[in-house]
Amino acid sequence: MARQSQAQADVEETTDSNGPEATADAPKESKKSEPKRGQLPDGYVTPVGFAKILEQRGLQKDRDGNVLTEVRPQMVYSYKKNAPKDDPFPIEKVQDSIGVEREALKIDDGVAWWERKNKRVDDKKANAKAKADKAAENKAKREREAAEKGESSDAGDASVSEAE
Numbered sequence: 001m002a003r004q005s006q007a008q009a010d011v012e013e014t015t016d017s018n019g020p021e022a023t024a025d026a027p028k029e030s031k032k033s034e035p036k037r038g039q040l041p042d043g044y045v046t047p048v049g050f051a052k053i054l055e056q057r058g059l060q061k062d063r064d065g066n067v068l069t070e071v072r073p074q075m076v077y078s079y080k081k082n083a084p085k086d087d088p089f090p091i092e093k094v095q096d097s098i099g100v101e102r103e104a105l106k107i108d109d110g111v112a113w114w115e116r117k118n119k120r121v122d123d124k125k126a127n128a129k130a131k132a133d134k135a136a137e138n139k140a141k142r143e144r145e146a147a148e149k150g151e152s153s154d155a156g157d158a159s160v161s162e163a164e
Helices: 002-014 020-031 047-057 073-081 107-163
Strands: 091-095 101-106
Touching (some): 047 073, 047 101
Antiparallel strands (some): 091 101
16 A cells, blocks of 8 residues: 555656646747757858759769769768868858857859869779770780780791701
């Protein structure tokens, strides 16, 4: 019986003395709280917003050169983190409308950086293709020389064996 009376006492203590009206007011107050993020200054966008701009402008391409219809924010964050030291990703710390410091980039600077990145990738592919073509050409040249040498040594072996 002591346990039942203790459990009843716990239930009575947890119920609010003001009734259900008091708990209904609490969610309304939390909806009125200020937002955690404010508006960025004009011309600035977050990396997530920049991914949407890249998608709209068709600036991101896959390995085959086809324009991607979806650019995920992870891609932008990855390029931000792994950007070359001589051309860093143009991200800045700016204060939004409520005074919170946030990472953002100017849209024009971001697009210009992305176009330079695309040019670097295209140049790298062209250099790799030229290097592969030259390697294939050198290999074919060595094979031709080896074949010519093999024919002349075969002809030389035949004349030596006839002389014996």
